[in-house]
Amino acid sequence: MIDSILKRKSIRTFDKQLLSEKDRNLVKEITARMKNDVGPFGNSVKWFVFDVEQYEKEKAVKLGTYGTVKNGQFFFGGIIKNTFEAMMDYGYLFEKIILELTHHNLGTLWIGGMFNRNALDEMILPGEIVPAISPVGYTSEYRSLRDRLTRTAIKGNQRKAFSTLFFDNDLDHPLDESKNLLPLAKYLKLVQVAPSASNKQPWRVVLNDNQADFYLERTPNYAKSLGFDIQAIDMGIALCHFCIGLDEDYVSYEITNNKATYIADSFQFIAGVLTK
Numbered sequence: 001m002i003d004s005i006l007k008r009k010s011i012r013t014f015d016k017q018l019l020s021e022k023d024r025n026l027v028k029e030i031t032a033r034m035k036n037d038v039g040p041f042g043n044s045v046k047w048f049v050f051d052v053e054q055y056e057k058e059k060a061v062k063l064g065t066y067g068t069v070k071n072g073q074f075f076f077g078g079i080i081k082n083t084f085e086a087m088m089d090y091g092y093l094f095e096k097i098i099l100e101l102t103h104h105n106l107g108t109l110w111i112g113g114m115f116n117r118n119a120l121d122e123m124i125l126p127g128e129i130v131p132a133i134s135p136v137g138y139t140s141e142y143r144s145l146r147d148r149l150t151r152t153a154i155k156g157n158q159r160k161a162f163s164t165l166f167f168d169n170d171l172d173h174p175l176d177e178s179k180n181l182l183p184l185a186k187y188l189k190l191v192q193v194a195p196s197a198s199n200k201q202p203w204r205v206v207l208n209d210n211q212a213d214f215y216l217e218r219t220p221n222y223a224k225s226l227g228f229d230i231q232a233i234d235m236g237i238a239l240c241h242f243c244i245g246l247d248e249d250y251v252s253y254e255i256t257n258n259k260a261t262y263i264a265d266s267f268q269f270i271a272g273v274l275t276k
Ligand SMILES: Cc1cc2nc3c(=O)[nH]c(=O)nc-3n(C[C@H](O)[C@H](O)[C@H](O)COP(=O)(O)O)c2cc1C
Pocket: 008, 009, 010, 011, 012, 068, 109, 110, 111, 112, 113, 114, 115, 132, 150, 154, 155, 156, 157, 193, 194, 195, 196, 197, 198, 199, 230, 233, 234, 237
């Protein structure tokens, strides 16, 4: 899965070739397998897959992803409670699916903002939401102009510096990537390459010898009208990447203290990953 973390990127232009029966079944099989999985904050997701053309015809609605995705035909998504912690679990679990599909060389895109969420209203109960969906398809050699413009505008290939994102023992001491690093620092690279909404990268991590504390540094006034906390999803993705690194090295750990607190106006404590 580390390979998938390193090679994944957002795909916004897909090949016209339809997703094969085998690959459709793969998406169905993965989402079915994850039916009972819970995220670190105890929430599970009701996953679904759909063929966009068929869905739109049957329900007489438009999913409205055409501006964002070219040739997106087959999608998956999930339904979950609309709470801060559930959004983190959504990020954590959805990203696992994205990475497994990446492993099978299938292209994906987190879409949390740019789709007509009302088109999926029929599936949800009060208090629930579909925070994000993703197309699944074959990556096209050619990339649409809109795709290229989007990627340039949000600087999709770039990431903030290690010293901006990560800290040594407390938030006053940025972590210097070139210095003797703490044992857990290698897993921070997996966080640094994570996808995030509008590439805002709101994750901050304070490391000490055996614990990594995750904080959210919220982007001021960002995505306030969405109706759910999209940056909480980003935090779940960051935790997912970090924990995959630990899992692959057989490091055992516990995710501690689920009670979110603020230590400064802009830094919200999310969770500590305590290794044993
Ligand atoms: C929660 C979330 C929501 C996103 N929503 C959208 C979206 O609505 N439209 C879009 O084009 N990209 C969306 N993205 C993709 C990000 O823009 C992308 O991950 C980021 O620019 C980094 O690029 P990369 O994924 O290629 O590494 C979203 C990503 C995340 C994590």
